[in-house]
Amino acid sequence: MRSKKRGHFCKGCGGFLPNEKFSGRGHREHLCKECKKAGKLVSTESNSDYNRNFHLLSKAIRNCMIVYMEYESFFLFEYQNSRYIIGDDLSSDIYVYQGDKEQKFLVSEKLQKSEVVMEVLCKKYYDTMDNGHSFDYEELKYDEFVEISKKRRQHLEVISSIQHFK
Numbered sequence: 001m002r003s004k005k006r007g008h009f010c011k012g013c014g015g016f017l018p019n020e021k022f023s024g025r026g027h028r029e030h031l032c033k034e035c036k037k038a039g040k041l042v043s044t045e046s047n048s049d050y051n052r053n054f055h056l057l058s059k060a061i062r063n064c065m066i067v068y069m070e071y072e073s074f075f076l077f078e079y080q081n082s083r084y085i086i087g088d089d090l091s092s093d094i095y096v097y098q099g100d101k102e103q104k105f106l107v108s109e110k111l112q113k114s115e116v117v118m119e120v121l122c123k124k125y126y127d128t129m130d131n132g133h134s135f136d137y138e139e140l141k142y143d144e145f146v147e148i149s150k151k152r153r154q155h156l157e158v159i160s161s162i163q164h165f166k
C-alpha cells in the first residue's frame with residue numbers, strides 16, 4: 001500500500017500542506033496560517049445556512065472511494081445519481097462523469113468548488129481514508145475478492161474511462 005497523505009487540507013490554498021502550517025484553530029477551519037492572516041474565504045453565508053448546506057451535502061455525497069494509480073490518485077463519489085471525480089489532493093476541478101456521452105467528463109456545474117462543498121469533500125476524504133475505502137487500482141482490477149460494495153465498484157468504470165481518455 002502506498003503511504004497515506006500527510007498534512008492537512010487548506011481550503012484557501014486548495015491543497016495539502018504540512019501540519020506546521022496550521023494553527024490549532026486553523027486545523028478545524030481548514031485554513032492555513034497564511035490564508036487565515038489574509039482573511040481568505042470568510043464565509044458570506046450565514047451560519048445556519050452554511051450548516052444546513054453542509055448537512056445536506058454530507059448526506060447527498062455518498063459511496064466515496066479513493067483510488068491510487070501508478071502516478072496519480074483520485075477521489076470518487078456519488079451525488080444525485082451521478083458519479084463525480086476530483087484529483088485526490090482536491091485541488092483540481094470537480095468533474096462529473098457522463099458515461100453515455102462522447103465527452104465522458106465535464107467540469108461539474110451542479111457541484112462547484114465553494115467553501116461548503118470543499119469542506120464536505122475534505123471531511124468525506126478523511127472519512128473515506130479512515131474507513132479503509134482506498135484502493136490500489138491494479139488490485140481492484142485483477143482481484144475479484146477485494147471487498148468493495150457494488151456501488152463503489154461502479155467507480156471503476158469512471159477510472160477506466162480516464163485511462164482510455166489518455
Ligand SMILES: [Zn+2]
Pocket residue numbers: 010011012013014031032033034035036
Ligand atoms: Zn492556505
